[in-house]
Amino acid sequence: MARSIAVANQKGGVxxxxxVHNLGYALAKKNARVLLVDLDPQGCLTYSVGIDPDSLKVSVHDIFVRRAKAADVKVAIESDDPRMTLDILPANIDLAGSEVYLLTRTGREHVLSRALKPLAEEYDFVLIDCPPSLGVLTINGLSAANEVIVPMQCETLSHRGVGQLLEILEDVKTFANPHLKVRGVIATMYDGRTRHAREMLESLGTRYGLEVLDPPVHKSIRFAESPSKGVSIHQHAPVSPGARAYAAIAEQLMKG
Ligand SMILES: Nc1ncnc2c1ncn2[C@@H]1O[C@H](COP(=O)(O)OP(=O)(O)OP(=O)(O)O)[C@@H](O)[C@H]1O
Ligand SMILES: [Mg+2]
Structure with a gap:
């Protein structure tokens, strides 16, 4: 039975x-069977894994609007190792139309969850990339998940944003998915030299009771470089601190 993890934060660019891309790749490298789900109409995840969003014949949009089977939408992601199982349900701008369509449908929160069920035995992990909003697409991602991971850029974090996100997670638990657990926060673009960033990190535990997954992912230009090449950081800069950080987080997740 796949463990499904939504990666969510309504704040953009965190x-x-x-x-999702680099954690997914790291898990697959450790022999986990991994499915990535792009829930953002911007299609950035799809693009980052080397697929042209504009050339897609079918996408997540078809799952939401035409009841396409997830098995017919998934695409294999190219990797260094043919033994790796790493697939994606890709998305493009069509998905913006799903949002409008879903608003009129009963049971709209559960469309993704239902679509993923037939694939549950094929994967060990399903990682869901949510858009930077708390709209119906993100709610679908959270409803389809057992766990949620919240990436946060500690420098610019506002406490109000965290509170708002936790409220939504409580609502999803109450109304759509009682099984949802907050697995933890990943500190991203971390600059441990600033006192502010360190204080932010500490306050997440004390103030909100959130676990911070170790280690923080430090700021590195390597992350900006790899999406345009259509590869993960593990392929682009395998021995970089960023690649090692995501590999270490993957290891921790595999333990439970
Ligand atoms: N550790 C890092 N160090 C430096 N740059 C990073 C790091 N992690 C991500 N980035 C860069 O920051 C930018 C935003 O990252 P990303 O697109 O993953 O954020 P996002 O939360 O998915 O954004 P959106 O809310 O728009 O979906 C990208 O250009 C990415 O390459
Ligand atoms: Mg994104």
Whole structure:
């Protein structure tokens, strides 16, 4: 039975997509069977793994609107090792239309969850990249997940944003998915030299009771370089601190 993890934060640009891609790749390298799900109409995850979002014949949009089977939408991601199982349900701008369509449908929160069920035995992990909003697509991602990981850029974090996100997670638990657990926060683009960043990190535990997954992912230009090449940091800069950080987090997740 796949463990499904939504990566969510309504704040934009905190490394949700980067985390899904690089954590997914790291898990697959450790022999886990991994499915990535792009829930963002911007299609950044799809692009980052080397697929042109504009050339897709079928995408996540078809799952939401045309009841396409997830098995017919998934695509294999190219990797260094043919033994790796790493697939994606890709997305493009069509997904923006799903949002409008879903608003009129009963049971709209559960469409993704239902679509993923037939694939549950094929994968060990399903990682869901949520868009930077708390709309119906993110709610679908959270409803389809057992766990949620929240990437946060500690420098710019506002406590109000965290509180708002935790409220939504409580709502999803109450109304759509009682099994959802907050697995923890990943500190991204971390600059441990600033006192502010260190204090932020500490306050997440004391103030909100959130676990911070170790280690923090430090700021590195390597992360900005790899998406345009269509590869993960593990392929682009395998011995970089960033690659090692995501590999260490993957290891921790595999333990439970
Ligand atoms: N550790 C890091 N160091 C430096 N740059 C990073 C790091 N992680 C991610 N980035 C860069 O920051 C930018 C935003 O990252 P990303 O797209 O993953 O965020 P996001 O939360 O998915 O954004 P959105 O909310 O728009 O979906 C990208 O250009 C990415 O390459
Ligand atoms: Mg993103």
């Amino acid at each position: 490394a949700k997509t980067t985390t």
